[in-house]
Amino acid sequence: MDYFIQQSLNALSFGAEYALIALGLAIVFSIMGLVNFAHGEVIAFGGYSMVIMGTLLTNNPFVLMVGVVAACVFASVALERVAFRTVRGADLTTGLLTAFGVSIILQNLFLLFGSPRPIAATQFIFLDRTIAIGSIRVSSLQIYETVTTLLAILALMFFLRRTTLGMAMRAAALDFEMVRLCGVRANRVIAGAFAISGLLAGLACIFIMARRGSVQPHMGFDPVLVAFVACVIGGFGSLPGAVLGGFLLGITEVAVLILLPQSAGGLAHAVVFALVALVLIWRPDGILSPAREKGDKI
Amino acid sequence: MLEISQLKVFHGVIEAVHGIDVSVSEGQCVSLLGPNGAGKTSTLSAITGTAKSTGSIRLLGEDMTRLSIEERCRKGIAISPEGRRIFSNLTVRDNMLMGGAMRRDRAALLSEIGEWFERFPILGERAGQMAGTLSGGEQQMLAIARALLSRPRILLLDEPSLGLAPQIVAKIFEIIRELKSRGITILLVEQNAAAAIGVSDKVYILNNGRISRQGAAAEFGDGSDLMDELTGVHS
Numbered sequence: 001m002d003y004f005i006q007q008s009l010n011a012l013s014f015g016a017e018y019a020l021i022a023l024g025l026a027i028v029f030s031i032m033g034l035v036n037f038a039h040g041e042v043i044a045f046g047g048y049s050m051v052i053m054g055t056l057l058t059n060n061p062f063v064l065m066v067g068v069v070a071a072c073v074f075a076s077v078a079l080e081r082v083a084f085r086t087v088r089g090a091d092l093t094t095g096l097l098t099a100f101g102v103s104i105i106l107q108n109l110f111l112l113f114g115s116p117r118p119i120a121a122t123q124f125i126f127l128d129r130t131i132a133i134g135s136i137r138v139s140s141l142q143i144y145e146t147v148t149t150l151l152a153i154l155a156l157m158f159f160l161r162r163t164t165l166g167m168a169m170r171a172a173a174l175d176f177e178m179v180r181l182c183g184v185r186a187n188r189v190i191a192g193a194f195a196i197s198g199l200l201a202g203l204a205c206i207f208i209m210a211r212r213g214s215v216q217p218h219m220g221f222d223p224v225l226v227a228f229v230a231c232v233i234g235g236f237g238s239l240p241g242a243v244l245g246g247f248l249l250g251i252t253e254v255a256v257l258i259l260l261p262q263s264a265g266g267l268a269h270a271v272v273f274a275l276v277a278l279v280l281i282w283r284p285d286g287i288l289s290p291a292r293e294k295g296d297k298i
Numbered sequence: 299m300l301e302i303s304q305l306k307v308f309h310g311v312i313e314a315v316h317g318i319d320v321s322v323s324e325g326q327c328v329s330l331l332g333p334n335g336a337g338k339t340s341t342l343s344a345i346t347g348t349a350k351s352t353g354s355i356r357l358l359g360e361d362m363t364r365l366s367i368e369e370r371c372r373k374g375i376a377i378s379p380e381g382r383r384i385f386s387n388l389t390v391r392d393n394m395l396m397g398g399a400m401r402r403d404r405a406a407l408l409s410e411i412g413e414w415f416e417r418f419p420i421l422g423e424r425a426g427q428m429a430g431t432l433s434g435g436e437q438q439m440l441a442i443a444r445a446l447l448s449r450p451r452i453l454l455l456d457e458p459s460l461g462l463a464p465q466i467v468a469k470i471f472e473i474i475r476e477l478k479s480r481g482i483t484i485l486l487v488e489q490n491a492a493a494a495i496g497v498s499d500k501v502y503i504l505n506n507g508r509i510s511r512q513g514a515a516a517e518f519g520d521g522s523d524l525m526d527e528l529t530g531v532h533s
Contacts, residue, residue, distance in 0.1 A: 164399050167392050171385040177348055178383045183371035183400035183448055 002136045007254055013142035015250025016149035019243045020204040021227035022234070023156070024197040026242035030173040031193045032088060033237075034095040035228070038079055040220025041106035042198055046072040046205035047215035048114055051121045061123045068209070069202030076198025077191055088190070103221070110217035118214035127210040145207045152203055153243060156196065160239075165192050173237065233279055235286030244287060249276075299324045299483055300345075300452050305353035307340040307507075314340040316507040317353065320485075322452065322500075327474070327484040329494040329515070332504035333528055338487040339380050341504070342454050345485075346370060346377050357451060372400055374451030378441040378458060380487075386430025390421055393429045393440055397447030407447065414443045435466035442473065452483045459490050471497055491521035491528055503528070 021039065028036045049071035050064055058064065083102045087094050128141035160166040165188065172179045172189050180186050208219065227242075230249045234241025249272070256271045279287070300322040307315035315337040322328045330338050343349035347367040355362040362370050376397075385393050394414065398407040415422030418439050424432065429440060438458055445453055455474065459467040471493050478484060478497060488494035495501055495518045503511040503524065518524065 164395065167388060167396060168399055171388055171396055174385055174387050175383055177367070178379070178385070179396070179399075180367040181346055181348070181371055181377055181379070182396050182444070183368050184396070185368050186366075 005136050006138055007258055009138050009142045009146070011251040011254035012247070013139075013145040013250070014253055015247035016146045017204055017207060017223065017246075018227050018230045018249050019246025020149050020152065020200050020207075021223050022230040022242035022246040023153070023239060024200040024204075025224070025227055025231050026234075026237060026239050027169070027193050027200075028197050029231070030237040030239065031169060031176065032084075032095075032190055033092055034084060035092070035099060035236075036084075036197070037096070037099040037224060037228075038083075038102040038106060039076075039197065039201060039227075040222075040224035041103050041110075042072050042075045042079070042201045043205045043208065043220035043223065044110055044215065044217065045075040045106070046202050047121065047209055047219060048110060048119075050123070050205075050209060051114075051119055051215055054121055054123055059123055061126065064123050065206050068205050069199060072202030072205055073195050073198035076194045076201060080190060080194040084194075085187075085190075107217045107221070114215070114217060116217065118212075118216045120214050121209060122213045124206060124210035125213045127207075141207065141210050148203060148207075152200065156239075159196075165189070169193060229273075229276060231286075233276055233286055235283075235288040238286070238288045241286055241288035248287075299326075299358060300485065301354070301356045302341075302345070303354050305341065305344055305351055305355065307337065307344045308350045308352075309340070314349075314507055315344070315351075315504075318502075318504070318507075318509050320502055320509075322483060322485050324483055325478075325481050326499045327478045327486060327497055328500045328502070329486045329488060329498040330502050330504055331488060331491050331494060331521075331524070331528060334489075335506075336504040337507040338504055339456055340507075342377060342379075342456050342485070342487055345454060346375055368400075371448060371450075374449075375454065376445035376448045376450035376452075377454040378438070378445045378456065380456040380460070382434075382437045382441040384429045384432070384437050384440050384444070386428065388429055389426050390429050390432065390440060391425040393444055394447055397444030398449075400448065410447060414447075418443070435462050435469065438462065438466075438470055439473070442477075446477070446482070452485060453477065455484060455486045455488075457487055457489060459488065459493065467493065489528075491518075491524050495519075495521045 024039055025036055028034055046068045050068050053064055053067045079102060083098055087098050127144055128139060130137050131140045160170055168179050168184045168189050169192060179189065208223065226249065227246065230245035231242050233248060234245025252275055253268065253272050256268050260268060260271065302320040304317045304319065305315060306313055306317050330341060332338050340349055344351035345355055347365065347370045357373055357375060360373065362373065365373065385396060388396065391411065394411045401407050415425060420436055421440060432440060458470050462470065467490065474484065474486065474497050486494055486498065495515050498515040501513060501515050501518050502509050
C-alpha cells in the first residue's frame with residue numbers, strides 16, 4: 001500500500017510538471033497557431049536569472065522564486081515582441097522554424113555567457129525533503145509540485161472564464177479575427193497568452209531547479225519535448241487536453257518503470273512512446289481534439 | 299457619416315471590387331444588394347479592415363484606411379458578419395460581454411445586456427448556455443446584440459437573413475426596422491432584396507464589383523424588377 005501511494009505521488013508529480021509546461025505550449029498554440037519550442041529556453045532563462053540574482057542580490061529562496069517567475073514572464077513576453085510578432089499570421093512551418101531558431105540562439109547565448117557545464121544553484125533544494133505522513137515516506141517536492149500545478153490550473157480556469165481578457169483568449173482560439181472585430185487589441189491578447197505561458201514556465205522552472213540544483217544551457221529542451229508529446233496526445237491547442245496529456249504521460253511513464261523488469265529499464269521511453277503511437281492511431285487528433293471541444297455545429 | 303470613395307478591394311492578387319462610391323448618412327439604413335460574388339461582403343470587409351483595399355473610407359470625416367481592425371471597431375464600426383461567427387465555445391452572456399469588451403463602463407454594459415435579454419427572452423433563458431447550441435435565428439440575434447454592445451456609430455449587417463426560416467427572417471427584419479427607429483445607422487448587405495428595400499432609405503446594386511444602379515429605396519418598388527440584376531441572369 002505504501003509503495004502504491006509513493007508511486008502514485010511519483011506519477012502525479014511527473015504528470016504535473018509535464019502538464020505545467022504543456023499548458024504553456026497549448027495556450028500560445030491555441031491562440032496563434034505557434035508551436036513555441038523556445039519555451040524550454042524560457043525555463044532555462046529563469047534558471048540563469050536565478051543564478052545571477054542568487055549571486056548579486058539575495059539567497060532568500062522565496063524572493064528568488066518570485067524573481068524566477070518574473071524572469072520567465074519577461075522572457076516569454078519579450079520573445080513574442082522581438083521574434084514572434086514579425087511572423088504572426090505566417091503559416092505553421094514558419095512559426096515552428098522561428099521558434100527553433102530562437103531556441104538555438106538562446107541556448108548558444110547561455111553557452112557563451114554561462115558555461116557548457118552545469119552551474120550550481122541550490123537555493124530551492126530545501127523543497128525536496130523526505131517527509132513521513134503516518135507510516136508513508138514521501139518526497140515533499142512531489143507534493144508541492146502536484147498541489148501547485150492543481151492550483152495553477154484552477155487559477156487559469158478562473159482567469160479564462162471570469163475576466164474579459166481570459167474570455168477574449170478563449171474566443172480568439174476559435175476566431176481571432178472576430179475578437180478583433182469586437183475591438184479587442186490583438187497585441188494584448190497575444191501578450192497575455194505569452195505572459196501566462198511564461199508564468200507557467202516559471203513555476204516549472206522552480207521545481208526543475210529544486211530537483212536538479214543546477215542550470216545548464218539545454219535544461220529546458222527535454223521537458224518541452226515531452227510536453228509537446230503531452231499536447232499531441234491531449235489534442236494540440238486544447239488546454240484541458242494539455243493537462244490530460246501531461247498527467248497521462250506522467251502516469252504511463254511511472255507505470256512502465258514499475259511494470260518493466262529492472263533489466264529492461266532502458267526500454268521505458270520506447271514503451272511509453274509506443275503507447276503514445278497507439279493512442280494516436282485510435283485518435284489522430286489527440287484525445288480531446290480542439291474542433292470537438294469548440295462545439296461547432298457544422 | 300460613412301463616406302466611401304473609389305474603393306477597390308483585393309483578395310490576394312484578385313480585385314473583387316473595382317472602385318465604388320457609397321455613402322451612408324446618420325440614422326439611415328442603406329442596402330447593398332447584388333448576386334453572389336458581386337463584392338458585397340468584400341466591401342464590408344474593407345470597411346472593417348479585414349480585407350486589403352485602396353481608396354478612401356471615412357467615418358465622421360476621419361480616415362479609417364490606415365487603422366487596424368480593432369481600432370476601427372473602437373472608432374465606431376461594428377459588424378454582424380456573414381455566417382454570424384458567434385463564439386460557440388463561450389456562453390451566450392460571455393458572447394455579449396465580448397461585444398462590449400473594450401468598454402470601460404461595466405455597469406452600463408451589464409444593464410444593456412440585461413435589456414437585450416428582455417428584448418430576446420430566448421437568449422435570456424439561455425444566458426449561461428454555450429452559444430454553439432443556439433439555433434440559427436438565435437445566433438443571428440446574438441450576433442446583432444454583440445455588435446451593438448460596442449455602442450457603434452454604424453452597424454454593418456452581412457446577410458442577416460441567410461439560411462433562416464421565413465418567420466425568423468420576418469423577425470430579423472422587424473429588429474432591423476426597430477434599430478433604425480432608434481436612430482442607429484445601418485449598412486445592410488442582403489440577398490433578400492424585397493425585405494431589404496422595405497427597411498432601407500437608399501439602395502445600391504452591386505454587380506461584378508461595380509455599382510450598376512443606386513437610388514432612394516422608393517425608386518425600387520418592391521424589388522421585383524431587380525430579378526435580372528440580382529440573379530446575374532440577363533434575359
